[in-house]
Amino acid sequence: MTGTSSVELACRYGSPLYVYDLALVRESCTNLRAVLPPGSRLYYSLKANPHPTIVACLLDLGCHLEVSSAGEVDVACAAGASPDRVLFTGPGKTRSAIEHALRVGVRRFSVESAGDLDRIATASLAHSTKAECLIRVNRDAPLAGGSLTMTGVSSQFGVDASLLMDRPELFGSRPGADISGFHLYAASNIADPARLAEQLYENAVIAAELSSATGIALREVDLGGGFPAPYAGRGTTLDVAELTGLAERLSSVWSCYDRPPLLSFESGRFLVATSGSLVAGVVDSKTSKGFTYVVLESGVNHLGGMSGLRKLPRPQPSVEVLGGADGLVRGSLVGPLCTPIDCLSSDVELPVVTEGDLIRIPDVGAYGLTASLIAFLGHPAPTEIVIDGADGVISASRLTIARTPVGPEPFRESP
Incomplete structure (x- = not known):
């Protein structure tokens, strides 16, 4: 977008105004997919920008959607998302928000606690259906290098890995909720590509170890994100070339699996910033x-x-x-x-x-x-x-x- 076009838009529509370019959204999505494992799933996090035209563009590019409220569920549906392409996350999913999601057809949830799992299972039974749940894991070791760390520390996000190991019976499948894997999100905006690649690999290793220790079978492992992008002209954008080899390294974690799990990733800022x-x-x-x-x-x-x-x-x-x-x-x-x-x-x-x-x-x-x-x-x-x-x-x-x-x-x- 040139300065001249910005002036023209301001003359036509007034100011202040935000201007979003879908061509740049497509470019970012293409660049990110180039370094992710073939066949993996990419979630767009609506919290980054819920503008319906941007959401619809990313749906057209094959992205799934990660939402964290009843309002974002509605935005996803209004943008044309099939409910089976929506993952509902977040530590504060109220009973009414869960029921609203189930009513419109959402069946996939990230579980943040034993109580969260119980609420989802109870609501699903009341709607004569079954939810598919990923257990969000709070790693035991902290991660350095991100602008916003959400694991390895005391947090409202996720189930402590140590608790999951000690009390796996609290997080097993039950009527109304089928446990299909793990969700690990370490930090946002990790500027160092080597550190970013390492945390994604560590998440994969932790998921495999937890599966072996708890007996929870893995159909999907959400490895999170952290892909960096500048904000307001400052900061680091990801040079995807520096993540070359990531797909091969991640696949090595599942080399002994007859059926490796679906690997999924999340991005908000990198796709649209x-x-x-x-x-x-x-x-x-x-x-x-x-x-x-x-x-x-x-x-x-x-x-x-x-x-x-x-x-x-x-x-x-x-x-x-x-x-x-x-x-x-x-x-x-x-x-x-x-x-x-x-x-x-x-x-x-x-x-x-x-x-x-x-x-x-x-x-x-x-x-x-x-x-x-x-x-x-x-x-x-x-x-x-x-x-x-x-x-x-x-x-x-x-x-x-x-x-x-x-x-x-x-x-x-x-x-």
Whole structure:
């Protein structure tokens, strides 16, 4: 996507706006599949970007979907996913969410605890069906090198490997739930390809050892992901050439199996991160006590909301001024919200801009709008534009938040 096309889109649809390019989604998916074992399954994690056109594109590319809420179940179905291509994960699957998934035909779940398994089995029996479950495993050893570690430490995610070894009877198949394998997800955004390959191999070895020790047969092993991609123009993208040989190494784990399990992998950020940009206008450029602040019409309500809550590092975005800029200045890039947490980057080199200039922040196709604080202060959400390379605009839409009546009490709109 060129700067000129961004300006044209802003002139046509206004700003701020997110622009996603399906051609880049296809490119990322093709590159990732090239290093995965032949016949393996690739799940797209909707949490990265649930835009229905992007989800439909990845379905067309053969991806399955990993969802973590009733809302994501609905997005998957609306995008055209067959329920048998949906895996429901997450540590907080409520009874109502499980029942909703079962009602629409989802039968595959990742189990996070003995209680989670019991709830799924009970709900499946009530719907006269049987769920197919992977047991998510919390490895006993921690993993270094990821931006967000979710195994090897005390965690809400998964069943401790030691517990699974000591009490396998808690996690066996039963009426309503058939255990079909293991799910191991170590960390997100592992920058070092060698470390990424090693953790995928270690996950495979752990799955094989747990199967042997517990007697749980393996039809599928979800080895997780961790495939890195830049965020807001910063960070590392995966050079897939550096994972050459991964498929052969993983296959060696199953060399003694008459029927090796299906290997599956998950990716959110790698598949969609580079496909998206945020285009936003400059509201003001001001100096306070000798320090410059560039104020945008978008802030942590549209980008980096989790970083604004200090749950992730600030994005420190790479900023391109559309139309050129005259010089650089040291300062902070901030948004329009009435809170000091609305800071996209601080004490960095910024282009000299004036009111009305447009800036573009690249590589925000993952963990952008829906990972932000879109309800806070009531600013309108950016328009979301989907293009397909040179074919131009495929769709243009905007998320809205509406209040709807619930329960017997009358609902009255404010005057």
